[in-house]
Amino acid sequence: MNAGHGRGEIAEAMAKQAARLSYVSAVQYTTEPAAHLAHKLAEITPGDLSRTYFCSGGSEAVETAMKIAKQVQAMRGFPRRYKIIARRGSYHGMTHGAMSLTAAREEKFFGPFMYGVSYAPPPDQYRSPFELEGEASDIMAAKFVEQEIISQGPETVAAVIGEPISSAAGVHVPSPKYWQMLRKICDRHGVLLIADEVINGFGRTGTMFATEQFGFVPDIMTIAKGLTSGYMPMGAAIVGPKVFEVFESQPDVPMGHLLTFGGHPVAAAAALRNLEIFEDEDLVSRGAEMGVYLKERLEELRNHPSVGDVRGVGLLQAIEVVKNKETKTPFDKNDTFCKVLGQKVLEKGLITRTWNIVHFAPPLVVTRDEIDRMVLTVDESLTEVEKEFASDIEG
Ligand SMILES: Cc1ncc(COP(=O)(O)O)c(C=O)c1O
Incomplete structure (x- = not known):
């Protein structure tokens, strides 16, 4: 809810559009709001990103991106380039293709998954799998992506996909070098780079899109x-x-994709009005400013014996609770400590996502007072669980 709840002006724009033209087939036609929105997106997205295929949510966006990547590779003369490389810990949605890229996919219910998906280690400076410090760890993570392309055989790889800052993998903010390296690696091997900004986009990380902070264009x-x-x-x-x-160069070959409600005019009207609010209220700068304050306040939670790390950027922040701060021994996601912490936080009125990572992603219109309340809620909840499960915390 980046622009916040209760925006009557968005509701009005939707009602107006619904009364004027509620739907037209997406097979052959477009509508004014969808065309205007595509134009707007070309303006605000980084670099030369400029052509938009609309759909109805994040999973469909990922399906669309994968299909574009595969079809483009085939149309370029590389029909064997069908593999997609994702990163461990990633989340890209729950439709079958998107779930195939999602690390926590449940083989026992839904396997076998889409053929040709493999994973590289994600950037993680807190608990580097390579036992390297800071940026060096991210550089190694980027090298692993290249190794994965090489070991799969570059002539079989269509694309690499990743969230600039992965929320599901624990809000690790990589060094810009990581993404710049991935850009070069993908170019070197003829692989397309997909940035999943489903969470990161629209001011969440302090810039309109997170890619801007990493100096690359997907x-x-x-x-x-x-x-x-x-x-x-x-x-x-x-x-x-x-x-x-x-x-464009092969006009007789259509994109093998069709979503009835893609570019729905009422949704496009909502998006256009939403983006006007972003401009009128300078929401991206506001979010960035509030993000700095949130981060500052969250840093205070490091005093807790169970808070191992505080990380994030803009209004995408997280704390990681650990059993032992010295050794960074992680809590299992489903550990009772984490479950009870989640319950307490909710009972006290904070809606968030809590496992061994507590996520903070309020609307960009959040106030300082609301941030203070959020932090106090988590602070008090941590004190209570740390007392209740004192024997679980070492050190
Ligand atoms: C990074 C990312 N990609 C894709 C999705 C899927 O989006 P949706 O739930 O709208 O299908 C999500 C959802 O949380 C997401 O976080």
């Missing part, structure tokens, strides 16, 4: 959530000319 970017601030289900995959020109 070939395909997926967006959803903040596009309408949650007022309507809508997502999109956006591509630059390098991808679009492939379709």
Whole structure:
């Protein structure tokens, strides 16, 4: 809900559009709001990203991005490039293809998954799997992506996908070098780079899109959530000319994709009004400022014996609770300590997502007082669980 709850002006824009033209088939036609929105997105997305395929949410955006990547590779003369490399710990949605890229996919219920998906280690400076400090760890993580491309065989890889800052993998903020390296690695091997900005986008990380902070432009970017601030289900995959020109040069070959409600005019009207609010209220700067304050306040929680790390950027922040701060021994996601912490936080009135990571992602209109309340709620809840489960905390 990036622009916040209760925005009557978005509701009004939706009602007006619904009364004027509620739907038209997406097979052959577009509508004014969808066309205006595509134009707006071309303006505000990084670099030369400029062509948008609309859909109805994040999972569909990821499906669309994957299909674009595969079809473009085939149309370029590389039909064997069908594999996708994701990162461990990642989340890209729950439709079958998107779930196939999602690390916590449940083989026992839904396997076998989409063929050709493999994983590289994600950036993690807190508990580096390579036992390296700071940026060196991220550089090694990027090298692992290249090794994965090489070991799969570059001639079989269509794309690499990742969230600039992965929420599901624990809100580790990589060094810009990581993404700049991935950009070069993908180019070197003819692999497309997909940035999943479904969570990161629309001011969540202090800039309109997180990619801006890392100094790279993906070939395909997926967006959803903040596009309408949650007022309507809508997502999109956006591509630059390098991808679009492939379709343009072969006009007889349509994209093998169709979503009845993609670019729905009422959703597009909601998105357009939402983005006007972003401009009128300078919400991205506001979110960035509040993000600095949230981070400052969260840092105080490090005094807790169970708080191992505080990390994030903008209004995408997290604390990680650990059994032992010295050794960084993690709590299992489903540990009772984490469950009870989650219950307490909710009982005290804070809606968040708590496992061994407590996530903080309030609307960009959040106030300092509300941030103070959020932090106090977690502070008090931590004190209570640390007392209740004192024997679980070592050191
Ligand atoms: C990074 C990312 N990609 C994709 C999705 C899937 O989006 P949706 O739930 O709208 O299908 C999510 C949802 O949380 C997400 O966080």
